[in-house]
Amino acid sequence: MTEDKILLAARYIGGDLDRAESEQFKQKLLTDTELQQYVADYKRAEENLKMHFADDQQRDQLQATLQKLNQQYFAEDKTEHKVVSLKPYIKWISVAAVLVIGLFIWSPWNNDLYKQYANDNKMLVTERGQTSELDKAAAFYNHQEFDKAAVILAELYKKDSENALTAFYYGSSLTELNQLTKAHNILEKLAAGNSVYKFDAAYTIALSYLKNNDKVNCKLWLEKIPAGTAKYEKAQELLKKL
Structure with missing residues (x-):
């Protein structure tokens, strides 16, 4: 089950597996891509939360939330006279809660921020006449079909890696495409050079x-983007939100 894998990943990262369990987990991790993703997600969420909940008040709020989650969802099960002590599991339950909070609170915020400040450059081709490969790439890029644009731009970049327009849009x-x-x-x-795309690249x-x-x-x-350049205002706005 997905929930079992999340908790298993949390226990592994939290150091709560014994040696045999840890070795078994590592073996499973080699082939289980879903488990690999949970481990990566936890590490990312943990780091994000350290930065996002930086001050004491926010840490206190997070701790209170974790305690509430523990009490609400992992209380002692007394049905049918069965009592289960959860003291050994509180630590990794909290770790799993951190993972959930990180993924469902911080990550959407981060994605929205990326979309808000995403590069809105349109690929404009000055050469006119017969349709060229550059024209095709521009059409794909401007319609946000970046996979198709990248295929064409890769070939053009191979032929002329000094062409700043091709390099920037590639x-x-x-x-x-996350490559x-x-x-x-x-x-x-490009950012180290002197083309018109220097600061767009940065x-x-x-x-x-x-x-x-x-x-x-x-x-x-x-911070490398100086005043007076096209991206300066956006860069400064984004810096204030980070």
Whole structure:
């Protein structure tokens, strides 16, 4: 059951499995993609919550919520004269509650923030006449069919990696497709150069980190965008919300 896997992942991360259980879990983790996702989700949620509930008052509120969840959903079962002590499980029940809270409260907020500040550049092609591959890529990109745009742009980028327009929109497409390592390789080169896409590239890199829940690197890249550039106002607004 899904709930069993969530709690098992929480107990593993919380260090509450004995050696035999831990080894068994690790073996299952090698092939169970759903279990792998729960472990990754927990780690991400835990880090997000550390940052999101930073001050003492918020930590107290979170602790109160966890205690309430424990009392409400994991009370002693006295039906049919059966009494179950849950003291050994309070820790990992709370960990599971953290996972649930992180996924259902923080993550939607983060996704909404990404969508709100997402790069709204339209790919404009100045060359006119016979329809070119660049025209096709632009049409796909502007209709947010980033997978199709990326296929064409990848070929164009191979032919001319110094073309700033191709590089920027290829990197942006890869960002939307969550191919972040490849996107960073392309966009960081642009951000280090002097093309008209220099600061658009920096802004897109910042958003890629936001999309990946990395607020520290997101801030670092937003701070690289100077006043007077097209993305400065948005960058400053986003910095205030992080």
